[in-house]
Amino acid sequence: MELDPRRMQDWQIAEAAEEQMKPIGRLAAELGLRDDELVPYGAKLAKVHYAKALERLDGAPRAKYIDVTAITPTPLGEGKTTTTLGLIQGLGVLGKRVCGAIRQPSGGPTFNIKGSAAGGGLAQCIPLTPLSIRFTGDIDCVTNAHNLAMVAMTARMQHERNYDDARLAQSHLRRLDIDPDRVQIGWAMDFCAQSLRSIRIGRGGKMDGFEMDSGFQMSVASEVMAILSVATDLRDLRERIAHMVVAYDRQGNEVTTGDLDVDGAMTAWLVDAINPNLVQTLEGQPVFVHAGPFANIAIGQSSIIADRLGTRLGEYHITESGFGADIGFEKFWNLKCRMSGLSPDAVVLVATIRALKMHGGGPAVKAGVPLADEYVTENLGLVEAGCENLLAHIDIVRKSGVRPIVCINSFHTDAQAEIDLVRRIAEAAGARAVCSEHWLKGGQGALELAEAVIETCNEPSHFQFLYDLTMPLRQRIELIAKEVYGAKGVTYTDEALAKAKRLEAESYGTRLGTCMAKTQLSLSHDPELKGRPTDWVLPINDILVYKGAGFVVPVAGSIRLMPGTGSNPAFRRIDVDVETGKVRGLF
Amino acid sequence: MELDPRRMQDWQIAEAAEEQMKPIGRLAAELGLRDDELVPYGAKLAKVHYAKALERLDGAPRAKYIDVTAITPTPLGEGKTTTTLGLIQGLGVLGKRVCGAIRQPSGGPTFNIKGSAAGGGLAQCIPLTPLSIRFTGDIDCVTNAHNLAMVAMTARMQHERNYDDARLAQSHLRRLDIDPDRVQIGWAMDFCAQSLRSIRIGRGGKMDGFEMDSGFQMSVASEVMAILSVATDLRDLRERIAHMVVAYDRQGNEVTTGDLDVDGAMTAWLVDAINPNLVQTLEGQPVFVHAGPFANIAIGQSSIIADRLGTRLGEYHITESGFGADIGFEKFWNLKCRMSGLSPDAVVLVATIRALKMHGGGPAVKAGVPLADEYVTENLGLVEAGCENLLAHIDIVRKSGVRPIVCINSFHTDAQAEIDLVRRIAEAAGARAVCSEHWLKGGQGALELAEAVIETCNEPSHFQFLYDLTMPLRQRIELIAKEVYGAKGVTYTDEALAKAKRLEAESYGTRLGTCMAKTQLSLSHDPELKGRPTDWVLPINDILVYKGAGFVVPVAGSIRLMPGTGSNPAFRRIDVDVETGKVRGLF
Structure with a gap:
């Protein structure tokens, strides 16, 4: 069966490719993992015992480490994950031992307008259905750990209101005296539930909780998710969980999950979630999918543990940072690399002709609404004007000491003259520049990108932080x-x-x-x-x-932690074939 | 290592036993399942492809089918699950091919006061940690499917308020005109979060949802969980999901998940959850753990699919009904058996001396509070008076046409004279009666119970429904x-x-x-x-x-769908050993 992304939806390509995918045991063995380091979840996914594997691999040579970032995106995204997967596939075509790490898609976008985030066209991760729904349950574990802290805090506020100190002492509780006006966290749910953004809780009698304003945020915006992405091991995670500040008391002191005696139970929800999940590209290269923190409020990176593993296993390890270089790459550069001790050998900066036209003055791009004409016909003026945004992002990456590789993520509506113009501008600014057709052609379409990455990795890197931690x-x-x-x-x-x-x-x-x-x-x-x-x-x-x-x-500015579900969301088109159990309509 | 429940906590016994547990593949093979019918989740758990297995087993002889129910419980429970597991272990000691099915424990009780529900002492299910936390994610999938319906409904109410019919038509939406005063469902969370029992949602501007009263219920009280427990296959589940009534419109017509176009996506969350989960007893017999609906509001039974499988695989299949015979058994009898087409060959009625004393006039029994003296010293008067409750439950089971086996679930504080008294009273009422020490001794302690079950199964059963569906x-x-x-x-x-x-x-x-x-x-x-x-x-x-x-x-009366977290909940004592990743403190 020929897979043509111009005529097939992503889920149809994924479903066809899954017929021939590598059994998870073979995938892991090819990557250099041992049987006892693998926790299979059926034949298509597995968790990896990071602690066992890292202990064994201590001292193994470190892979070249590549970060993929982007220009300022349209609301549709610029195909950063697609390019990450295309690059992995391209390096695979060139015979390199390659491994990748991306974030787990959130249920919010998957069921709303943007769709899943497992790549697209012929550059995807499979199996698509578990990646989009359920997976190995990590996001649910984050949600549950987070909400358990909220249960502990709100129940404690109720009990402290209802009981005197003597009665509290019977339960071995000291009065925490939480200031209801200085509660720092809300509840978590992994959907776009705007109706839960601002709520009043605890209504009713004295046994019905503590009445106050509250709200839900996306689970991926939770500090617990941020902790999962930055923890270097279970001990580190346990300590970080205990230090989460949930509120301040009436004297202005911090109240933590540790003060609520809920930090151990929260960690219990995360003992499996800390192990990275292993899947594969459409062309059979290994990819870790682990942690999925929001990039606008949290760190927006796949997990440090997945990168620690990936850089010990392959020759090349590709990771991805959320959103544009101003946000995703800046946090990769000054936060993640500082915490992980790893530093990049190359940085890929993804751009699309569509986004450049928008930056050059094209009409607004909106999810769920067809693109305006400017975006599907040649318009060099808009592209040239929009390259100002690209130049800003090139400058950002260069400040880290790494020469960026601009990758034009090609769409079939792009004109050759538009692509040539962007290459010229990027190269004049000191960047490498390539055009890549992985969406249409898979790894074969990403060979130029893969070769540029290999070249860059062979050059010396002068990576340095923007600031020192001593700076106020x-x-x-x-x-x-x-x-x-x-x-x-x-x-x-x-x-x-x-x-x-x-x-x-x-x-x-x-x-x-x-x-x-x-x-x-x-x-x-x-x-x-x-x-x-x-x-x-x-x-x-x-x-x-x-x-x-x-x-x-x-x-x-203002940051929204709970997006809204639109009037024509993706869930309307998702269904199950009851004969085969296969899920249809994901994108 | 000798396992002594008088000196060890449940999690310590489970942890020790897990060192020697059967690999899941061997457990499944001994049960008669094939490799390709198994979806392993690591080495200790698996899901079973019910559809594949049932198709192959079509026509296989049907096992004897035994339901375990109880007298009216104290808030601590009477050890119904413990007895179910003890009976399975006892039949195992007698060399019978035996299989069981219990409900999945809810996170609410596990992290609150009652603890997990995977048995106790030497009659437990293992591995304990996943049974109590995360497992294969089924409850989270139910929660997500349920909340996706709420997201769909509340977003739709917002859009219909904000947009006129022409604008709705652009998104191919017809006006459903939901009556906000006749919304039928709330949100779901699997914790005891009393602060979310009664809430006001959708506060803020016109893009912040639809303002109305709402609330959360335990996930296990969700209709989605009830559907998971009664569905006979995926097609049946898909249809049932589509018929969930979420609200009424202003004309009084039902509004269903199907009307919200969310039924397919909800089903997508359940395609794995419909496959039963396989674990084992401390002594290595197979047990399905599948679905966990509340017994007070929902059907309170483990899944029909697990029983369909179990009755095709062993010589004896033991299942469990929630709460006392008035609730759990009545629903097993007149709902579950009618829907499954199965009928019991024996019914075990669990009683404890403690509960009988409470029914006889003993002081209140409260979770988290030490038992009064009456409960730990001989008191024949209280026991005899309390047997009125036992007699009522014997009568209930007899009305189904099955002769009950009263099983006194022995505690080490019980006096022999108390036990003898209960046996005499039960036998005088036409029941079999046994005393069982599975908590203390495992399967060896449950031999009398196992033999009574075998005897009963060899007698003719006259099972009949209490009423016909034609009755108004x-x-x-x-x-x-x-x-x-x-x-x-x-x-x-x-x-x-x-x-x-x-x-x-x-x-x-x-x-x-x-x-x-x-x-x-x-x-x-x-x-x-x-x-x-x-x-x-x-x-x-x-x-x-x-x-x-x-x-x-x-x-x-009044039924509470969201219990409260007490002032000294279990989560305070749960923690993780960061060296081994093992969870401690579960009970």
Whole structure:
């Protein structure tokens, strides 16, 4: 059966390819894993005992390490995961031992408008259905661990209100005296449930909870998910979980999951989730899918543990950072690499002609709405103007000391003249530039990209952090704002300023990393500003403390932690063939 | 290592036993399953492709089928699951090919006060940790399928409020016009989260959902869980899901998941969950753990599919019904057996001296509080008085045409004279009676029980339903109230009466089963009335329609679908050994 992405939907390609996929045991053995390091989940997926494998592989040569990032995306995404998988497949065609790591797709987008996030066309991860639904249950475990903390906190608030100290002492409880106006976390659910964004809980009598304002966020925005992505081992994860700040007491002191005696039980939900999940590309290369934190509020990277494993197993290990280089790559560069001790040998910067046209002044691109004419016919003016955005991202990557490889993720509507123009502009700015047709042709379409990556990896890398951890918080924020985003300055709300000063005084600012929260739809904080915005100031509205995950989060503009489900969501087209049990309609 | 339940906690026994447990492949092969019918989840658990296995086993001899039920329990439970597992182990000691089926424990009790529900002492299911946490993810899949329906409904209500018909038509939506005052379902979470029992959702602007009252229930109280337990195959499950009534429109018509176009996607969450999970007893007999519906509001039985499989694989298949015989067995008898086509060859009625003393007038038994003296020293007066409750349950089972086997689930504090008294009273009432020490001694302690079961299975059974489906709804309710619960009559609220009349007119009452919702803590609707209450009337406050699951639910008294977390819950004592990854503190 010939697989033609122009005539087939992603799930149809995946379903056909799954007929011939490698048994998981063979895939793992080819990657160099031993039987006792594998926990199979049926014949198509497995978890890998990271601790066993890493202990055995201690001292093994380190693979070349490649990060894939992108320009400022349209709401449709620029095919970053597709390019990651295409590159893995291309290196596979060239006979390289290659391994990859991507984030687990969230149920929110999968059932809403954007669809799953397992690549597309002939550059996909399979099996598609478990990747999109259920998988090995990691996101559910994160959801449950998170909600257990909320159960513990709200029940404790109720009991402390209802009982005096003597009665609390019978249950060996000391009064935590949580300030209901300073609760720091809400509940988690992995769907786009806008109706749960802002809720009032605990209504009813004195045994019906503690009445207060609350809300749900996407599970992938949970600090627990961020912890899963940055933990280096189970001990580290256990400690991070215990340090999650859930609220402040009436005296202003932190209240943690440890104070609620719920940190051990939360960790119990994560003892399997910490093991990376192994799947494969359409062409049979191994890919870890592990952790899926949001990139706008959390770190937005696949797990450190998966990269630790992947860089010990192959010659090349490809990882992916969420959203554009201003967000995803900046956090990869200054947070993830600092925490993991790994540094990249090459960085791929994905661009599409469609997104460049949007940045050049094309009409708004909206999920679920057909593209305007400008996007499907040649328009060199829009492309050239839009390259300003590409140049900004090239500059960002170059500041890390790595020469970026611009990869034009080709669509069949792109004109050759448009592609040539982008290559010329990117090369003039000091980047390598390639065009890649992995969506249409799989690994064979990504050979130019794969060769550029190999070349770059053979050159010396001068990777260095943007800032040192001794730099005070506000100075760091200003540096990121100016050097990465291109702002001319930073302003703070009174509340954010007070928090910044307190964090600096408490020396948090130098012990924890800085994880900026900003829209992915612009280099600035304003999603409407496309291209390369100039003459603007970054407003910091709040500063959150993710003490467990290990960073403070300065919030620029407004960040939504619970997206909404649209009026024509993907779930309407998903169904099951009751004869075969196969799921249809995923994309 | 000698395993002594008097000196070890359940998780310590389980952990020791897991060192020597059978690999899942061998367990399955001994049960008669083929490799390609198994989906291993690591080396200790597997799902079974029910469809493949049942197709191959079509025509195989049917095993003897045994249901385990109990007297009216204390809040601590009477060891029904422990006895089920003890009986399986006892039959194993006698060399019988035996298989069992129990419900999956809910995260609510596991992390709250009651603990896990995988047996206890030397009669347990292993591996304990996955049984208590995560498992194969079935409950999470039920939660997600359920909440996806809520996302679909609340988003639809928002869009219909915000957009006119022309705009809705662009998304191919017709106006459903859901009446916000007649929404039938809430959200699901598998914890005891009393703060989410009664909430106000959709607060904020017009894009923040639809503002209305709502609430969460335990996932195990969800109709989706009930459907998982009664579905006979995937096609049947798909159809049942589509018929779930989520609300009524302003004209009074039903609005279903099918109307929301979410039934297919909900089913996609359940394509793996429909396959039963295979684990083992401490002594290596196979046990299916599948579905976990509440017994007070839903059907409270392990799945029909697990029983279909188990009765084709062994000589004896043991299944379990939730709560006392008035609830669990009555639903097994008149709902599950009618839907499955199976009928029991024997019924075991579990009693404890502790519960009989409570029914005889002993002080209240409360979870988390030490037992009063009456419960740990000989007190024949309390036991004899409490046997009134046992006699009521014997009568219930006898009405099904099966002679019950009363099993005294022995505790080390029981006096021999107390046990002898119960045996005499049970035998005088026409039951078999045995005392069983499986908690202390495992299968060796349950030989008398196993032999009584074998004897009973060799006698002819005269199993018959209490009522015919042609019997009108109110007549059926009255029959159950009088014949099973011992009420002298039934009253209805105006609302319930109107619903009953409408259901009878729509002939729902004769197409759907009747699944009573009543407290498990009394034969009556009042949890305070112990023993065998007389001279009381059953009040029906509401009648719910679970059209997908296939029954109407007359609600007697008040039923709580979201329990509360206590002040000294189990999660405080659960932790992880970060060196080994083992979970500690489960019970």
